[in-house]
Amino acid sequence: MTTLRTEATQTRDALDEIDLRLGSGRVSRDDTTRDYYANDIFWQPGIRPLGVVMPQTREETAEAVRIATAGGLAVVPRGGGMSYTKGYLPDRAGSVVVDTRRMNRVLEVDVDGMYVTVEAGCTWAQVAEALEGTGLRTGYWGPLSGVAATVGGALSQNSAFFGSALNGTVAESVLGITVVLADGRLVTTGSGGRRGAKPFTRYGGPDFTGLFIGDNGAFGIKVAATLRLWPRPSEVGFLSFGFPSMAAMAATQVEMARTRLVAEGFGIDRNKANHSASVNRISDGLKTLGNLAKAGKSVFQSVKDVAGAVAGGTAFLKAHAFTLHIVTEGRTAEELKASIEILRAIGKRHGVEIENTVPKVMRAKPFSPVRGMLGLDGERWVPIHAVFPLGDAQKVVAANEAYFAERRAFMEEHGILYSVMSMTVGTEFFLEPAFYWQDEITPLHQASVGADVVKPWLDRPAAPRTRAAVVELRRGCQELYAGLGGVSWQIARDYPFESILTPETWSLAVDVKRALDPEGLMNPGSLGLAKG
Numbered sequence: 001m002t003t004l005r006t007e008a009t010q011t012r013d014a015l016d017e018i019d020l021r022l023g024s025g026r027v028s029r030d031d032t033t034r035d036y037y038a039n040d041i042f043w044q045p046g047i048r049p050l051g052v053v054m055p056q057t058r059e060e061t062a063e064a065v066r067i068a069t070a071g072g073l074a075v076v077p078r079g080g081g082m083s084y085t086k087g088y089l090p091d092r093a094g095s096v097v098v099d100t101r102r103m104n105r106v107l108e109v110d111v112d113g114m115y116v117t118v119e120a121g122c123t124w125a126q127v128a129e130a131l132e133g134t135g136l137r138t139g140y141w142g143p144l145s146g147v148a149a150t151v152g153g154a155l156s157q158n159s160a161f162f163g164s165a166l167n168g169t170v171a172e173s174v175l176g177i178t179v180v181l182a183d184g185r186l187v188t189t190g191s192g193g194r195r196g197a198k199p200f201t202r203y204g205g206p207d208f209t210g211l212f213i214g215d216n217g218a219f220g221i222k223v224a225a226t227l228r229l230w231p232r233p234s235e236v237g238f239l240s241f242g243f244p245s246m247a248a249m250a251a252t253q254v255e256m257a258r259t260r261l262v263a264e265g266f267g268i269d270r271n272k273a274n275h276s277a278s279v280n281r282i283s284d285g286l287k288t289l290g291n292l293a294k295a296g297k298s299v300f301q302s303v304k305d306v307a308g309a310v311a312g313g314t315a316f317l318k319a320h321a322f323t324l325h326i327v328t329e330g331r332t333a334e335e336l337k338a339s340i341e342i343l344r345a346i347g348k349r350h351g352v353e354i355e356n357t358v359p360k361v362m363r364a365k366p367f368s369p370v371r372g373m374l375g376l377d378g379e380r381w382v383p384i385h386a387v388f389p390l391g392d393a394q395k396v397v398a399a400n401e402a403y404f405a406e407r408r409a410f411m412e413e414h415g416i417l418y419s420v421m422s423m424t425v426g427t428e429f430f431l432e433p434a435f436y437w438q439d440e441i442t443p444l445h446q447a448s449v450g451a452d453v454v455k456p457w458l459d460r461p462a463a464p465r466t467r468a469a470v471v472e473l474r475r476g477c478q479e480l481y482a483g484l485g486g487v488s489w490q491i492a493r494d495y496p497f498e499s500i501l502t503p504e505t506w507s508l509a510v511d512v513k514r515a516l517d518p519e520g521l522m523n524p525g526s527l528g529l530a531k532g
Helices: 001-020 031-036 058-070 124-131 151-157 246-257 268-292 303-312 333-350 359-364 389-407 409-412 443-449 451-457 464-483 503-516
Strands: 051-052 076-077 095-099 106-111 115-119 137-140 174-178 186-190 221-231 235-243 264-267 322-330 350-354 380-383 386-389 417-425 429-439
Touching: 001 051, 001 058, 001 095, 001 151, 031 051, 031 443, 051 322, 058 095, 058 186, 076 221, 115 124, 115 503, 124 137, 124 151, 151 221, 151 389, 235 246, 235 333, 235 359, 246 264, 246 322, 246 333, 246 389, 246 417, 246 429, 264 268, 264 350, 268 417, 268 429, 303 429, 322 333, 322 359, 333 350, 386 464, 386 503, 389 409, 389 417, 389 429, 409 464, 429 464, 443 451
Parallel strands: 051 095, 076 095
Antiparallel strands: 106 115, 115 221, 137 221, 174 186, 174 221, 235 322, 235 350, 264 322, 264 417, 380 429, 386 429, 417 429
16 A cells, blocks of 8 residues: 555656646646547547646657656657547556647748758648748648648658658658657757758668657657758649549559659548548538639639539539549649640549549648548548558459458448548558448547537437447458558557567567667557567
């Protein structure tokens, strides 16, 4: 009993010291806050943290981590909260969540050097705003949830969407990262970690930057990052196509990817169009485009074009089993025209050209509210994904369709709706099934989507049995994709990792963890690394 009292005292003393050293308002320990931070988009309820620290500088983060780990507390980094893989959920009661969102300053925009340095809590929408008027942009420039998702979160999970068909994931755009290690050390990778050097290049020795990309905070807490800038193309074009089958759409995506003419593009099935595109991007986006067109800020050429798109609505999406939506860019009008014609010819070989409203709306307002976190009628949503070599796309599509055909009765029994999205990311084929089902609305959904939006569904009861069925379906997908040679990002505590690595490679991960975090207190359990 004496030991228990001593541990409780140490815990209280550590949090009190953090509160004292960082200043008023940095530490929250009330039950409502602790409950909120015990959930992510899918997994709930989890283990409540002892408290939540919201530092405003890298130095405050380092001090908080040093005090917490010296007191035997685990530290768990959290960004924008858009994850569904337990990446920011404590694996033990003796944990402190470090919420990085108050570290959201743009530190430097170097137009001549063509890089930007931001704090890790910056959202991608804030990065885009800071670069407005410079004529420059990062290669990968944000996820769909970029209004809330942070740069640090994207680096921890690896992330793809805007710009990714051409430029790959966020990993291809980062030059250096500043992290806080488990003992409170502040470390900067890339040339920014050299004496007297600017953060202009990633290399010049071992690639320490890569160590912290996709680690889900297992190796350190990101507090800043430098991203490479490229000239923003002056011309933008849009194409959409309809297909009778996933195989036909995938064939188009693969052929287009090999041209390197697509900036970003995604394919969706009819269910996805109904539950996500129509409620999150298209219908809502069309309502605002009239004003944007009048102000000369819309990708539509005139108010008349907007009116026509609004009148057309989203019915055209549901006329096809699958639809593909493409954005292409060019330095000149002539270059853009040539690219569009090449891509149009590819699309028409496999499908039919349709109204290109969807990619226009996505580009007109890329960082919209995260309404797609819930379905059309407030259904809960969670995806699962993997990437594969381009040449394996047809094999993967066939295996995926066979899996869901086999599980159709199971999904109907539990009232689970399946949808699918596909993309190409550089030279990779990306597949992302998603599931919708009736379940309770959590405080995280309410805070992210908006209290007014979720109000009609707040009385829905929890559905743990259905949620368990979703877990089973997702696990089956993970095993299927791993068996097909697929690779998943945002591993956290959800996707398999140790079981799919060779023993020698896994031992390297263990050795790195042990070297950086010998007590195993930096986001323990992430990547399956419980203790160093």
